[in-house]
Amino acid sequence: MALVPSRSDSEALIPEVEMNAGADQTATTARVTVVQASSVFYDTPATLDKAEKLVAEAAGYGSQLVLFPEVFVGGYPHGSTFGLVVGNRTAKGKEDFQKYHASAIDVPGPEVSRLSALAGKYKVFLVIGVVERAGYTLYNTVLSFDPLGKYLGKHRKVMPTALERVFWGFGDGSTIPVYDTPIGKMGALICWENRMPLLRTAMYAKGIEIYCAPTVDCMPTWLSSMTHIALEGGCFVLSACQFCRRKNYPPPPEYTFCGLEEEPSPESVVCSGGSVIISPLGTVLAGPNYESEALLTADLDLGEIVRAKFDFDVVGHYSRPEVLSLVVKSDPKPAVSFISAA
Numbered sequence: 001m002a003l004v005p006s007r008s009d010s011e012a013l014i015p016e017v018e019m020n021a022g023a024d025q026t027a028t029t030a031r032v033t034v035v036q037a038s039s040v041f042y043d044t045p046a047t048l049d050k051a052e053k054l055v056a057e058a059a060g061y062g063s064q065l066v067l068f069p070e071v072f073v074g075g076y077p078h079g080s081t082f083g084l085v086v087g088n089r090t091a092k093g094k095e096d097f098q099k100y101h102a103s104a105i106d107v108p109g110p111e112v113s114r115l116s117a118l119a120g121k122y123k124v125f126l127v128i129g130v131v132e133r134a135g136y137t138l139y140n141t142v143l144s145f146d147p148l149g150k151y152l153g154k155h156r157k158v159m160p161t162a163l164e165r166v167f168w169g170f171g172d173g174s175t176i177p178v179y180d181t182p183i184g185k186m187g188a189l190i191c192w193e194n195r196m197p198l199l200r201t202a203m204y205a206k207g208i209e210i211y212c213a214p215t216v217d218c219m220p221t222w223l224s225s226m227t228h229i230a231l232e233g234g235c236f237v238l239s240a241c242q243f244c245r246r247k248n249y250p251p252p253p254e255y256t257f258c259g260l261e262e263e264p265s266p267e268s269v270v271c272s273g274g275s276v277i278i279s280p281l282g283t284v285l286a287g288p289n290y291e292s293e294a295l296l297t298a299d300l301d302l303g304e305i306v307r308a309k310f311d312f313d314v315v316g317h318y319s320r321p322e323v324l325s326l327v328v329k330s331d332p333k334p335a336v337s338f339i340s341a342a
Contacts (some may be wrong), residue, residue, distance in 0.1 A: 015123070028303055030183035032065040032210070033058035034296040036275040036289055038244030039075035041255070041339075044103050047073050048111060051128065052118055054295065061297050064183055067127045069242040070191050070214040071140055073111065074104045074131025074250075076242060077167070078216075078270045079257030084166055094332070096255075097167060104133035110150060112143065120149020125181060127188055129240075132156070137169040140250045142188040144179060151225060153177050154309060157190040158199065174332035176202060184209035184236075189216040194225060202328045204233050204315045209305050213239040215220035218272040223288055230278040233310040236300050243273035243293050280308035 008100045035054050040046035051068065058066045070076065077100060083093015105111040107130075110190055119126040124147055132141035132154070140157035143238050156171025176199070178187035185207045193199055203211065211233060213226060218241055230237040247266035264270070276287035277298040285298035312318050 012258070028301065030065065030210075030300045030302060031061070031063045032067070032238060032277065032298060033061060033063040034238050034240045034275045034277055034286070035066060035072075035291055036066045036241060036243050036273045036296065037069070037072070037293045038271075039072055039240055041075040041249045042099055042103050044073060044105065044111065044289045047075070048114055048341050051115075055118055055122050055124060055126065058295055058297070059124055061295070063124060063297060065125040065127065065186070065210065065238075067212050067214065067238050067240045068129055068217050069240040070129040070142075071131050072129045072214075072242070074100075074138075076216045076271070078244070079259070080255070081163065081258045082167055082314060084163070099135070100131070100167065101133060101138060104131040104138050107132050107141065107143065107154060108151070109321055113209040115143065116145050116149045116151050119145035119147060119190075123147040125183070125186065127186070127212050127214070129190065131168075134169070138167060139171060140164070140168045140190055141171075142190060144177075144186070144188070146179075146181065152179050153188070155188050155193060159196065160195060161192045172333045173202075173328055173330040176206075176328075176330070178203060178206035178208045180207075184300075184305075186210040186212060188212035188214060191217055194229060200229060200233065200327055201315065204235075205326070205328075208233065209235050209302070210300070211235045211237045213237060214270055215239055215241050217241065218274045218290070220274070222274055223284075226276055226278055227282050229286075230280055231282045231308075231312075232314055234313060235307070236280060236282045237276075237278045239274075239276050239278075241273050241275045242271045243289075246270055280304050 055066050080096060082097050083090030126145040128143055130141050130143055132139040142155045144152040146152055154175055156175045158171040160168040178185050187203055187208050226237045226239050246264040246268045252263055272290045274288040274290055275296050277285045277296060279285055281304060286296040
């Protein structure tokens with residue numbers, strides 16, 4: 001399936017629009033699946049093959065939405081420093097970045113077309129983390145697709161965490177969409193973005209109902225954060241985390257894990273998951289799973305959103321705009337702008 005060419009780098013191919021044509025407007029439940037799995041590091045075609053198998057399995061359960069972890073396509077470079085120390089970069093680190101850059105995908109591009117076709121083939125909403133390549137800069141990005149095989153748009157992580165700032169660029173306010181779909185208004189924030197209260201508030205103000213939180217944070221405290229967001233936003237929270245072992249990465253010396261006393265064994269767990277689905281009332285519907293790769297599926301009672309907001313609507317009756325307010329700058333921030341004399 002070919003994508004419509006974008007007219008500029010800053011324009012979404014499909015803006016935030018309603019996609020309810022032909023949908024059952026009386027539907028009160030939605031079945032969703034969260035994928036907890038590893039990438040095939042440095043092998044994007046194999047990762048896409050794996051993604052298709054997982055989507056097919058989730059669709060077999062009757063799932064209408066499938067969420068993948070942070071940077072599932074392109075991979076999370078656990079243990080890598082890219083040869084960085086203060087004041088110096090190594091030749092090996094630059095080679096590592098070259099390989100990582102080669103594993104990233106262009107948006108739009110052939111991999112995006114394949115993901116569009118995948119969503120259409122299995123008739124699911126697909127939300128998946130990718131490493132986006134824009135020239136020579138990489139971004140931690142989430143792509144969204146609908147069951148008709150349409151690419152809806154993207155969210156770029158606005159604040160990479162810690163050493164991530166070395167190899168990922170910064171997103172801006174132009175890519176924080178919430179999409180109005182037949183199963184609810186859905187959007188995504190990535191990993192520790194979810195700990196940014198003002199960014200969460202922007203999502204609440206857009207009416208988010210199915211809040212996707214792809215991550216690589218496998219710490220037990222992550223569950224507390226996800227539960228808080230569900231209660232705070234009165235929304236369903238779906239968090240997908242990778243589960244990966246050392247063997248999911250190339251062996252040394254091609255790929256080494258830094259900061260450890262010794263190289264981990266092939267079976268050593270690098271990221272232990274913790275994926276979870278939580279209701280607007282704070283009930284854990286599925287997970288957390290810290291054991292293995294897994295698919296977590298739950299049925300969402302969409303009426304629970306209204307019941308949760310009866311006594312707490314964070315941007316509605318429980319807000320105090322005359323005391324507290326937020327301004328979100330949603331225009332793109334290009335480094336260079338060309339202005340024609342005409």
